[in-house]
Amino acid sequence: MTQVTPDLSSVAGRVLLPADPGYDEHSQAHQLAVRQRPAAVVDATSVDDLRAVLAAARASGLTVATQALGHGASEDLEGSILVRLGAFDRIEVDEAAATAVVGAGVTAGALTTRLAGTDLVPAVGTSPDVSLVPLVLAGGHGWIARQVGLSAQTVRRVELLRPDGEHGWVDDTSDPDLMRVLRGAGGVVGIVTAVEVDLLRAPALTGGTATFPAEAGAATWRALRDAPLPDSLNVFVSSVRMPDVPFLPEEVRGRDWFAVQALSVDGDLSALDPGVTAGATASAFAPMDASGIAGLTNDPREPGASTGVSALLTELPDEAIEQLLAWHASDAGRAAVLLGARRLGGALDDPRRGSVVDVSGARWLLSIIAPLPPGADPVAVRGAVSHALEILRPWTVPGLPPTFLGSHQGLADAVSAEAIDLIRSTRARLGADVIRATRL
Numbered sequence: 029m030t031q032v033t034p035d036l037s038s039v040a041g042r043v044l045l046p047a048d049p050g051y052d053e054h055s056q057a058h059q060l061a062v063r064q065r066p067a068a069v070v071d072a073t074s075v076d077d078l079r080a081v082l083a084a085a086r087a088s089g090l091t092v093a094t095q096a097l098g099h100g101a102s103e104d105l106e107g108s109i110l111v112r113l114g115a116f117d118r119i120e121v122d123e124a125a126a127t128a129v130v131g132a133g134v135t136a137g138a139l140t141t142r143l144a145g146t147d148l149v150p151a152v153g154t155s156p157d158v159s160l161v162p163l164v165l166a167g168g169h170g171w172i173a174r175q176v177g178l179s180a181q182t183v184r185r186v187e188l189l190r191p192d193g194e195h196g197w198v199d200d201t202s203d204p205d206l207m208r209v210l211r212g213a214g215g216v217v218g219i220v221t222a223v224e225v226d227l228l229r230a231p232a233l234t235g236g237t238a239t240f241p242a243e244a245g246a247a248t249w250r251a252l253r254d255a256p257l258p259d260s261l262n263v264f265v266s267s268v269r270m271p272d273v274p275f276l277p278e279e280v281r282g283r284d285w286f287a288v289q290a291l292s293v294d295g296d297l298s299a300l301d302p303g304v305t306a307g308a309t310a311s312a313f314a315p316m317d318a319s320g321i322a323g324l325t326n327d328p329r330e331p332g333a334s335t336g337v338s339a340l341l342t343e344l345p346d347e348a349i350e351q352l353l354a355w356h357a358s359d360a361g362r363a364a365v366l367l368g369a370r371r372l373g374g375a376l377d378d379p380r381r382g383s384v385v386d387v388s389g390a391r392w393l394l395s396i397i398a399p400l401p402p403g404a405d406p407v408a409v410r411g412a413v414s415h416a417l418e419i420l421r422p423w424t425v426p427g428l429p430p431t432f433l434g435s436h437q438g439l440a441d442a443v444s445a446e447a448i449d450l451i452r453s454t455r456a457r458l459g460a461d462v463i464r465a466t467r468l
């Protein structure tokens with residue numbers, strides 16, 4: 029396809045067009061399953077750069093796609109200018125107020141590192157490498173979700189460049205409908221340059237992992253399901269089946285295991301002991317500050333190609349756990365390297381702020397990740413792992429945090445029809461047709 033060449037001559041930051049050296053590497057996202065071919069890649073250094081990008085896109089009939097590192101990349105971006113905001117890297121922490129202003133280029137890991145030595149915790153997810161702004165704009169389920177709700181619920185206000193070039197803060201008083209959209213579908217109404225978020229005060233933060241033989245998975249998961257978890261405790265379970273491939277380290281290659289990861293904000297992990305952790309082969313829980321969160325799971329750090337499916341569950345009876353883990357142990361299930369589930373409830377049932385995303389009433393967030401080796405057909409692999417969702421069909425409820433959408437899904441798979449109407453009308457009100465929104 030012949031692409032239009034936008035006039036980006038007034039942009040101060042780096043601009044790469046398809047014929048320029050470095051374009052191929054720089055247009056690539058962290059998610060390697062997608063080959064991005066935007067009309068240009070811009071490293072914006074200022075709001076004026078962003079305004080110039082919006083004007084150039086309009087003048088040449090293109091749209092603007094904003095991306096941090098592209099962990100969530102799902103399409104080729106043909107017909108768009110890709111903007112990266114790595115230069116928007118401010119972190120301003122107000123320790124007394126337990127809030128932080130966080131720029132669009134700040135990763136979760138940079139924020140938790142900045143908070144080392146304090147008793148403050150941000151609503152980050154498992155990967156230190158994803159950026160906080162896209163996480164909160166698309167709902168986000170993080171380590172302190174049972175205390176604060178979805179990560180979007182911690183957003184106090186948003187610094188937004190509107191499609192008409194106006195730049196400034198928006199909050200629940202100035203525009204509650206826009207804030208509802210920004211807390212869940214935020215990437216579709218403008219370019220966010222920063223957010224101000226609540227931090228949770230947690231002086232006795234304690235976390236870690238207990239590891240079990242794969243065969244102990246069903247009993248462990250049942251015990252965890254039945255344990256009286258206090259709202260101060262967050263738990264994730266993982267069934268891991270590592271392929272026997274040469275690029276994996278010797279200690280994990282070809283191995284299967286089950287793990288329980290937990291983070292308590294008040295140091296009370298007694299609900300796990302002894303019923304849940306009794307059969308663990310290794311168990312290490314320790315006091316930590318926010319900087320310890322990065323090490324709680326071993327999320328892959330290198331760019332890679334993967335696909336996956338997720339679902340919200342109302343309950344998890346014995347038969348669901350047993351069938352799921354039996355599927356994961358089968359030849360077909362081995363396509364999935366990780367079958368993970370996060371315990372919901374607590375503050376997730378009682379959202380304090382307006383948002384298009386709502387997971388109240390759901391009890392588990394299930395996600396299944398399958399790597400895509402070179403030559404693999406993503407549709408076939410996704411079809412294979414989708415079998416797990418068939419097993420769970422009786423206990424599945426509609427909705428997802430949009431950060432858990434697969435590349436094949438749209439916002440309508442995550443939010444209600446009423447929310448989709450609000451997102452569309454807000455886009456129309458702001459004149460946001462220049463902002464790429466393929467998932468809508």
Ligand SMILES: Cc1cc2nc3c(=O)[nH]c(=O)nc-3n(C[C@H](O)[C@H](O)[C@H](O)COP(=O)(O)OP(=O)(O)OC[C@H]3O[C@@H](n4cnc5c(N)ncnc54)[C@H](O)[C@@H]3O)c2cc1C
Binds near residue numbers: 058101159
């Ligand atoms: C290893 C791994 C672990 C993960 N763990 C979790 C987890 O625990 N919880 C969770 O909820 N999610 C999790 N995710 C999903 C992750 O939150 C999404 O992939 C998200 O897209 C963040 O990735 P990114 O920072 O690279 O953002 P990108 O993929 O670069 O951006 C995603 C989208 O956000 C929008 N966007 C980005 N920046 C802006 C901006 N400045 N203004 C307006 N719109 C913008 C755009 O629409 C863009 O397409 C994980 C992903 C991976 C790969």
